[in-house]
Amino acid sequence: MTGNITPTTMPHADVVGSLLRPADLIAAQELHALGHLTSTEFKSIEDQAVNHAIAVQESAGLKIVTDGEMRRLSFQSQVPASLEGFGEYDLDAFLWGDWYGNDHIGNKNVSRPSKLGVISKLRRKAYLATEEFLYLREHTSEIPKITIPSPSLFANFWSTAISSASYPKVEHFLSDVADMIRADIQSLRSNGATYIQFDAPHYPLILDPTWADFYESIGWSATSWVEFGVELDNAVMQGFDDVLFAIHLCRGNQGSRWLTQGGYERLLAPVLQRTKASRLMLEYDDHRSGTFDVLKEVPKDKTVVLGLVTTKEPGTEAIVELTSRIKEASQHFPIEQLALSPQCGFGTSVIGNSLSLSDQIEKLQAVVQTAEAVWA
Secondary structure, eight states: OOSOOOTTTSOSBOOOSOOOOOHHHHHHHHHHHTTSSOHHHHHHHHHHHHHHHHHHHHHHTOSEEOOTTTTOSBTTTHHHHHEESSOSOOGGGGTOEEEBOOTTTOOEEEOOOTTOSOOSOOEEOOOHHHHHHHHHHHTOSSEEOEEEEOGGGGGGGOOHHHHTTTOSSHHHHHHHHHHHHHHHHHHHHHTTOOEEEEEOTTGGGGGSHHHHHHHHHTTOOHHHHHHHHHHHHHHHHTTOTTSEEEEEEOSOOBTTBBSOOOOSHHHIIIIITTOOOSEEEEEOSSGGGOOSGGGGGSOTTSEEEEEEEOSSSSOOOOHHHHHHHHHHHTTTSOGGGEEEEESSOSOSBTTOOSSOHHHHHHHHHHHHHHHHHHHO
């Protein structure tokens, strides 16, 4: 289903992006990195993992499907992997920070890699997101959804010591990243993509003084930083009127841990009211995300996708409970412009969250069954 879609024709059950990687794919990634699998052999295993991800979503009844991000090290890794200039990096480039978990999972600190930083002007190597999309499109009859990271997320890859020779200021670098991502969008649209999601978990980080300090250390106040980021997002989306854009906000999601907490009030004016994305995918699975009150001020030309089903721990939410929370949200925003999804991906990186494949299936089914109960 790759024809024109509109906010009013979209299903009320959605999915954020990533799914848990199967064990054989993770093993194959390690073998391929060691040179024990050819690229052809490895791609065959990746394809099988994508096929399974599609089947899992379709069997749950979803009418919107992704490839589960099976080919990605992290939800954001396809951008640096497709461009020259990012320098050497590993998984920690996408994971550093102070992560918080429940009593069972515990907390975890990952230091920012000392050599992390863009080292030269960016140049295109490949259109990896397009390759992902083409395979997905050919293997599903449902709406194929592709995810792309927000350009300003890559401030993480700019360093005064390492990057200044190529990009004297972080905004110069991010403007180039935005241009490259806009080219990705153009390629995707030319190949039939009609539903594209921007992943922007960095915006809620301004709720945490530690992260606000990080952005201020590279020359921006936290609020100015978010405003600039949304300007870049909007510039990338500009002109693609036949593409439906979503933006996903969460508070960190790695190994069942999170980075920060707080409601959406500080993000209302700079993000929720200014983004050109018509579909707002908002984490709302527990108290860390605040209340629904802020939805009163969200523009009424948006769709709010409530991320009520947690991907961080097992235990499937009851349909009656989810229905009740949707009705609570509808006191602040029109119910026909609400939708439902998991709160984030199940495997934002290859690490994945601490739940089983069966848990994942049950949660996707709960999303679909609840949407059918509410919006039938």
